[in-house]
Amino acid sequence: MAGPKPILFTLCIVLCSLHMASSQADSCANHTFSSDKAFDSCTDLPVLGAHLHWTYNPAAASLHVAYRASQSPSGWIAWAINPTGTGMVGSQAIVAFQNSDGTMNAYTTPIDSYSPSMGAKELSFRVSNVTAEYTGGEMTIFAVVGPLGNGTTGGANQVWQAGDSVVGGVPQAHAASGDNVKSMGTIDFVSK
Template identity: 45%
Template sequence: MEAMLKLALGFSVLTTLFLTSSAQNCTNYTFNSSRVFSRCRDLPHLSSHLHWTFNQSTGQLDIAYRHGGINSTNKWVAWALNPTGSVSAAMPGAQALVAILQNGTTRAYTSPISSYATSLQAGNLSFPVSGLAATYQNREIIIFATLTLNGGASSMIHTWQEGVVSGSTPQAHSMSSDNTNAKETLNLV
């Protein structure tokens, strides 16, 4: 009888842990700071989530891009908008926010992507970016930023990625289906 109770208790604990971890979607996620976003989307690939608030009249887009499953240091993640591309060609023209986790430290920067042969070099984007920051905790990198978009667009192509860092240089991402399919049209409103 005692063995059955221990087994039942163990099963109950495991079930609770599973349900808690699988429930970490965007709608029930709470940020550690006072940041609040009006919309969110659980992205279909690479354990990622996007939170945002968009003011269409000013073009201001506040975002938090969460990328989970980071098991080691020397990794990079990126989230990008492509104001001129299509879903089939989402990378060239993309304007990326990049975070690198290296030796326990996270740094964030912007990188315009002009071709498929990018090495995520730091550079200015085609729109202003402020408040760019990245954090790492609980095996998750979060990129925060405010973008000021031009032209009042209400939807754009966006893409997100992950890869490894060698030295201080991001290496090409994997060509697995999760990576090559990490793109879609994002309806901001």
């Protein structure tokens, strides 16, 4: 008859295996999009449960991107490139949230202050084919970004964000502490 030690050891092995499988499943490299879209590169962003996938097209100097992040149906997500600085102000963002009827809303908006309007406006570079989906507790933004100029491809400044609520079709302010103020960095779209 087996004693408690072998059972505990087996339980520990099973739990460790599940944790490792879960960690690998969360990796961008293992993600399969519901729309059968595929991307050449991806990175797991360090905060906000976010991941960025992209394919760089050198002939068009453009990016096909998919930004996805864990989010509740009542929240919003955003991903941006900042061609002029490293923080939020000056970033050129794509925002997505779920409408009250369950459809997704996605559009571009420049972030020109710490209290931006978050209304739909054109960016300083071209963005097309903007769509979004909500599935499995994640929101995903799809877009074609570019053509891009200097400062937006090799070593580009990116910012990503998430907020808890949308009121009257307008994303409300995100938290001003914790991971929400750590969600920025540089990324090289060309060589990765």
